Amino acid sequence: MVGMTLALIVMAAVISCFVFLSRNLARLQIQQKFESQGRRALLIFSQDVRMATAISTPTTESVSLSVVTPTGTTNVVYNYDFTSGTLTRTPGFSGVGTSPAMLINLTSFSFTYYDVFGHPYPLLTNYLIGIKQVSMSFNARSSATWNLTQPPFNYQVNSARVILRNKPLLP
Amino acid sequence: MTGQRLTKHSGFTLVDVMMGATILVVGLVGLIEAVLIGSEMQATARRQTTASQIVSNEIELLRLQDWATISALPAGTTSLAAWNGATLYHITDLVSFGGSWFRCIASNTGQSTANLSYWAIYSGPIASTGIDSAATFGVSRTVATGPNGLVEMTFTVTWVTKPSGSPVSRTYTRIATAYFGQYGLNLTYRRT
Numbered sequence: 001m002v003g004m005t006l007a008l009i010v011m012a013a014v015i016s017c018f019v020f021l022s023r024n025l026a027r028l029q030i031q032q033k034f035e036s037q038g039r040r041a042l043l044i045f046s047q048d049v050r051m052a053t054a055i056s057t058p059t060t061e062s063v064s065l066s067v068v069t070p071t072g073t074t075n076v077v078y079n080y081d082f083t084s085g086t087l088t089r090t091p092g093f094s095g096v097g098t099s100p101a102m103l104i105n106l107t108s109f110s111f112t113y114y115d116v117f118g119h120p121y122p123l124l125t126n127y128l129i130g131i132k133q134v135s136m137s138f139n140a141r142s143s144a145t146w147n148l149t150q151p152p153f154n155y156q157v158n159s160a161r162v163i164l165r166n167k168p169l170l171p
Numbered sequence: 172m173t174g175q176r177l178t179k180h181s182g183f184t185l186v187d188v189m190m191g192a193t194i195l196v197v198g199l200v201g202l203i204e205a206v207l208i209g210s211e212m213q214a215t216a217r218r219q220t221t222a223s224q225i226v227s228n229e230i231e232l233l234r235l236q237d238w239a240t241i242s243a244l245p246a247g248t249t250s251l252a253a254w255n256g257a258t259l260y261h262i263t264d265l266v267s268f269g270g271s272w273f274r275c276i277a278s279n280t281g282q283s284t285a286n287l288s289y290w291a292i293y294s295g296p297i298a299s300t301g302i303d304s305a306a307t308f309g310v311s312r313t314v315a316t317g318p319n320g321l322v323e324m325t326f327t328v329t330w331v332t333k334p335s336g337s338p339v340s341r342t343y344t345r346i347a348t349a350y351f352g353q354y355g356l357n358l359t360y361r362r363t
Binding site: 002003006007010013014017020021024025027028031032035038039042046112116117118119120132133135155157158159160161162163165 | 195202210213217228276291296298
């Protein structure tokens with residue numbers, strides 16, 4: 001009886017430890033995935049904005065940047081798809097959504113545009129000429145199915161205001 | 172084993188079981204500790220991302236300023252702080268007031284943050300760090316004279332965390348130094 005009791009206690013402890021470890025390792029994996037995709041998106045977005053010579057069709061969910069290439073310029077389109085919760089980056093505009101998703105599991109996303117003084121533009125197209133800074137903010141959330149015993153993991157990022165360095169202030 | 176015959180009393184003794192259980196517990200405690208450390212490191216990586224964006228935001232902002240504004244910034248360290256009516260604010264200074272953040276866009280003393288001729292509402296990375304309730308971010312700017320007429324700007328982002336269950340707080344900093352020249356030359360170094 002003593003042996004059985006001890007064995008049960010040890011087994012219970014071992015099983016609960018393994019459950020704890022597996023849950024937390026899965027959580028770490030999700031966090032690391034979000035961190036990686038977030039940093040990558042911030043880096044590529046910053047590079048594109050800094051390189052862009054012009055900006056067109058700015059909305060809170062999409063923007064098109066004219067980026068210089070060795071043979072001229074190409075449009076790089078960023079588009080947030082609300083239904084799939086993804087942000088796509090399409091270089092050389094050939095239809096939105098054809099590129100692999102840059103960010104996934106998004107629950108909210110927005111671009112914000114500012115003038116040279118840092119004032120945000122509430123009405124975008126009317127102030128297209130004056131846009132000199134762009135930032136993006138997003139919130140990604142792990143799906144509820146990865147681990148039903150823990151709340152979903154939230155990952156929120158507000159980027160720096162990146163300057164359109166190559167875009168002239170006046171047309 | 173072939174020469175031995177199992178007797179009725181052979182098997183593990185209580186001491187054997189206790190020793191095995193002790194070894195198992197030591198191993199599992201190590202594993203759990205490793206997971207907790209990994210979790211803390213992941214949180215640190217996330218805060219590093221935020222700090223990196225805060226620094227980038229400040230340096231990008233200065234790139235938009237003309238030389239007159241850059242050279243007029245006072246030497247020494249200026250920390251982000253609550254708005255004070257008696258303080259002389261320079262362009263690009265950041266203050267908090269009434270739970271919001273404001274960026275100085277025209278040098279002034281005593282101008283209310285509601286006056287948009289002098290202040291712009293700021294919603295950059297540092298203004299949103301409330302999303303991370305376990306850490307509070309601060310930023311300071313140190314202006315010094317650099318080589319060859321350059322202005323040296325050092326931004327220090329600091330945050331303090333106290334891991335759950337730990338009595339000790341940890342302070343992290345991320346530092347970036349940027350040089351600004353009169354004719355547009357600039358260079359940035361970063362270190363953590």
